[in-house]
Amino acid sequence: MASRRGGLSKRDGAGAGGTRKPELINNLSGHVAPINDAVIIPKEDGVISVSEDRTVRIWLKRDSGQYWPSICQTLETPGTTVFFNEETRRLFIGMTSGVISEYEIADDYNSMKLRREIVAHQTRVTAMFFSLVGELVLSTGRDKCLNWHCVQTGRRVGTFTTNAWCTALAYDEPSNYAFVGDYSGNISVLKITDNTFKFVNTLKGHGGSVQCLCWDAERKLLFSGSFDQIVIVWDIGSQKGTAYELQGHRDKVTALCYSPTSRQLFSGAEDSTVVCWNMDATRKETPEWKDNDVCENCESPFFWNFKQMYQLKTMGCRQHHCRRCGKALCDSCSRRRTTIPVLGFEFDVRVCQQCLDSITEEERAPLATFHPVKHAVIGMDFDPVKNVLLTVGIDKVMKLWDVSSLVS
DSSP states (O other): OOOOOOOOOOOOSOBTTTTOOOEEEEEEEOOSSOEEEEEEOTTSSEEEEEETTSEEEEEEEOTTSOEEEEEEEEOSSOEEEEEEETTTTEEEEEETTSEEEEEEEOTTSSOEEEEEEEEOOSSOEEEEEEETTTTEEEEEETTSEEEEEETTTOOEEEEEEOSSOEEEEEEETTTTEEEEEETTSEEEEEEEETTEEEEEEEEEOOSSOEEEEEEETTTTEEEEEETTSOEEEEETTTTSOOEEEEBOOSSOEEEEEEETTTTEEEEEETTSEEEEEETTSOOOOOOOOOOOSBOTTTOOBBTTOHHHHHHHTOOOBOOEEOTTTOOEEOSGGGOEEEEEGGGTEEEEEEEOHHHHHHOOHHHHSOOEEEEEOSSOEEEEEEETTTTEEEEEETTSEEEEEEOHHHHO
């Protein structure tokens, strides 16, 4: 499936169900440099964050209702990504140096003890996953590698190399499938077995760097977000190569979170908007764009068709495409605009007159809601028990949102 992005018109408001919106619980601020990553502490009123200021902080809710750090510890180099295992209270921090530090957090969250340091990569660690079942920590880095290490010994068990910076990671523990997004826009699919791996496939569809991956273990769906402003839903379980595009952002998609109970996907982007997508709805793949030398409606030659331009003594025109049928058209034959949520287009996109006339109201019904969060989102986390969403902003502020009205 080829990736395509149409011109998106501005759309404000909440979309379908406009009265349902996230409620701001609290702002967490205190870092003096950009925040690189943050996670919610499950079943606790707490957050763990790492920043370019070289600190790791554990924020707990006080009696006043405000969040204050119970731990503020300085690291040797800035932390870039965190993974917290609630069952064992083990905290893994990836560093700009390529080291992964493993800490044990006290029961009261007031102290942390260094257990082990693993030299995992040659440079910045970009993503991690800790598998308690296998006692493995999987990590990706800007050294173009996916590595997995035994956390009991610190020994490297296996490695996989890509052709570009590794930027995102998702892992399915039951099947041992790993998904690695990279800077070129590709996603590598691997099956990890002990100290080796089996390469399965490369998923190609994004036109920009893959920045985030999210996995639906129940339905075997992989969600990917990219600098091309698109979210792609890859139906891994069907094994048919089906993929759906979700286009609802006007800037780089940087974070994804999934609610398995309500089957809703949250996407965050640098356009300061969180979009809530209904993934329980029936969706269709976007059509492949057709190529032609002339408009498929009026037969006007496109600007590279010199022969017909000369014969007709006319100037060539630019090629456009109808987002619903994929036909190659001139501007005059594709000036109509409409939303097509069933194809993932929540904004008005270019369509031909024939498609505009045939689109039903059911096809126009919104399948997503749009929510301004008032800061450019660079990271997110979701607590499915409390229905709390954490957004991390480029403004060095973290925000906690009650999204119960969206996922109920």
